[in-house]
Amino acid sequence: MVGDTSRPTKGRHTVNLRDSTSGALSAATLHEAAGRIGALPSSIGPAFAGARIAGPAFPVASPPGDNLWIHRAVYAAEPGDVLVVDVGGGTEFGYWGEILSTAALARGLAGLVINGGVRDRDALAELGLPVFSAGLCIRGTGKDLDGAGSLGTSVRIGEVFVDRGDLVAGDADGVVVVPQADTQAVLKTAAEREDKEAELMRRIRAGERTLDLYGWQ
Numbered sequence: 346m347v348g349d350t351s352r353p354t355k356g357r358h359t360v361n362l363r364d365s366t367s368g369a370l371s372a373a374t375l376h377e378a379a380g381r382i383g384a385l386p387s388s389i390g391p392a393f394a395g396a397r398i399a400g401p402a403f404p405v406a407s408p409p410g411d412n413l414w415i416h417r418a419v420y421a422a423e424p425g426d427v428l429v430v431d432v433g434g435g436t437e438f439g440y441w442g443e444i445l446s447t448a449a450l451a452r453g454l455a456g457l458v459i460n461g462g463v464r465d466r467d468a469l470a471e472l473g474l475p476v477f478s479a480g481l482c483i484r485g486t487g488k489d490l491d492g493a494g495s496l497g498t499s500v501r502i503g504e505v506f507v508d509r510g511d512l513v514a515g516d517a518d519g520v521v522v523v524p525q526a527d528t529q530a531v532l533k534t535a536a537e538r539e540d541k542e543a544e545l546m547r548r549i550r551a552g553e554r555t556l557d558l559y560g561w562q
């Protein structure tokens with residue numbers, strides 16, 4: 346679940362995705378409420394159990410197998426931002442580890458989403474900064490001073506274009522990106538959907554059938 350105020354992450358900046366304290370909005374609910382858009386590839390998931398992320402996107406393009414632009418991004422992003430990193434298909438590298446999580450925490454960043462690998466899982470869990478990756482990989486990266494990359498300009502992850510300021514939300518199920526212009530409306534729809542589903546589950550526990558509740562005979 347995302348933004349559950351009763352279970353804050355260790356990061357200094359979290360985004361509360363719901364005004365009331367009655368619940369939290371999951372990545373799947375936000376995806377549904379947004380009109381089934383924004384789901385990042387299912388290969389991208391939490392690097393350690395319990396990681397939950399929410400915040401505005403800071404897109405980063407990195408050359409495959411190199412992480413110098415990611416080090417630069419840690420110092421270019423604003424506190425509260427989520428780094429969303431496209432590594433251009435170079436999945437078999439560990440672009441991020443305990444050093445970068447420590448640096449990101451020192452800068453007050455909200456976390457990392459990357460379509461490549463990360464390493465130091467146990468240390469990342471201990472540090473608590475939410476990290477979502479396409480896997481774990483011990484292979485180290487280069488630091489080419491002349492490598493081609495970008496900071497803060499749109500990247501594409503799977504089928505999803507990610508612009509600076511879009512809402513990024515992730516939990517055990519995966520990561521969704523909601524366009525900034527739609528965020529308020531999507532949060533409202535998502536909260537209504539969660540309330541409706543809570544009522545449905547209450548009625549199911551009381552003995553009603555899903556088929557009857559939805560009118561599917």
Ligand SMILES: O=C([O-])CC(=O)C(=O)O
Pocket residue numbers: 412439440441442443444445446465485486
């Ligand atoms: O090579 C790097 O910069 C990534 C890394 O291992 C770390 O952050 O600990």
Ligand SMILES: [Mg+2]
Pocket residue numbers: 442443444465
């Ligand atoms: Mg390291």
